[in-house]
Amino acid sequence: MKKRTLNAPKPFDYVIFAVLILFACICLYPFISMLLISFASEGDYYSSYFIVIPWHFNVDAYRFIFTQGRIHFALLESILVSVGYTFYALFLTSLGAYALSNTRMPGNRIFFIFVLITMFFGGGLIPFYLTVKGLGMIDNPLSLIIPFGVNAFYMIILRNFFRQVPKSIIESCKLDGANEVIIFFRFMLPLAKAGLITIGLFYFVDKWNDWYWPMLFIHSSDLNPLALEIRNMLSGNTAVDFSGIDLTYQKGKEAAMVVFAILPIMAIVPFCQKFLVKGIMIGSVKE
């Protein structure tokens, strides 16, 4: 960023600050409001105007979530699926990215085009659905993991990370008699750690947020992950029984679920921001 000597602030500065702060507040307001709603009572909710203030602070909504078996399980399933998927996808993606980064390899160009075609053209929704169905994965959480092993765009990003590993390291490994498998696992993966973290974060977030494919592939509502529960809550056909007679109110429970859905993101994104931004930048660097 440009370095400038600081002068007294001008009207121009105030305008800029006002716009940025306003936008930042708009970005933050809804999440804070969800958090407050989840701790408030029904009376607080209906008597408030701009932002709900939890005068009657309580954790009933959260108690509900942890005693209502389904959400509990949805949360656990989301964690397992997202973490499992991240490792599976990272493994496949790094294998492909490594092959792409070996530009001297015969067939490298063909493989690149083979991958690129899938970015431009695909079978579309129904043929993909039928493929997964044909493999007998419907109603199995594995259907949320296996068919999504590689995101071609992330693979190209990771290739760019691999390319930044100095050639001399690889050459000297080869002279020492290491084969490509050893080079890949012992040198390339550790040296491209930043890239793996970046791509891993994207994969995790994508899977954590995914409600669409579960909606298609998971037919029994006992197996819905958290994101799908949120989506169902939104469209009003939730499998979670909200109607039970208890002290909490509907909005509070909804807000509590949203808080849980965004909690991991809030925990990850601000601290890994550097990685995320770097990943996108390296991904778009051209040779």
Added chain:
Amino acid sequence: MKKSGEKKRRGALLMRKLNEFKYVYLLMLPVVAFFLVFSYYPMYGIVIAFKDYRASLGILGSEWLDPLFKNFTWLFEQEYFFRAFRNTIVISLLKLVFCFPVPIILALFLAEVPFRRSRVAIQTVMYLPYFFSWAVMATIVFSMFATNTGLLNNIIAMLGAERVKFLTEARWFYLILLISENWKNAGWGTVVYVAAITNVNPELYEVAKLDGCGRFRMMWSITVPCILPIIVVMFIMQVGSLLNAGFDPIFNLYNASVYSVADILDTYVYRLGIASGEFERATALGLFKAVLNIFLLLGGNALVKKLTGSGIYE
């Protein structure tokens, strides 16, 4: 004689290279298998658009349709198809006008913040919504625009005006969609432009300052022209995805009372294929879209290549 010798030498060279990389081929095998099963096999599945698909007979065993393009002619007779096509283009164009410039403006403003700490803090907050799912975003959007308890309507009511049914009246849909779109993506969209601004030669600003340029003038006459190439590339890419008006936001924000303005090709494919189970017709529609899409994308890529010397993806 000489020719065949050269051929032999080339062959030997290739064999030696293949041998050198044999383990890489081994490593990439699972990836190739993955793409074959989950990308290329579904491409083959497209033929059901031309078949009378019966699950029991499989894709290969199902009969070809008599007029081969029956599903397409059916499609082009549907009023809903034209509605979806028109809405897709309208929404994409609206996004081009009202969403595309926002990250550029925000990035230009961010560059003017002199304190590193406050800049990073603002950026962190701005990036957040991008990483939440549209289901979560829609929940929040609904609660903000709700008629009886929503923040916006509370303000309207306080000003003494009548509460507005933002969520069920078709004329408000685009407004809500564009606001949500910007809210979720504009912050993260700044990343590319902020990086481009960082790379602007600082000497340009020094010289301009000596010439007595004001801050706004510098922004307009130095920063903007310097990042113009990246703006053009992003713009072309955006135009290239004209037919992708965005499934997620619309699917989460729309309801039956706003279909007339909100239903796009992707949501129509979904309702046709998954909700009504018309696999062949939905596949035909998907294919129609994919073919148009590829021309747009390749056209955009070629244009970028011509302007900058290299394509988007290499």
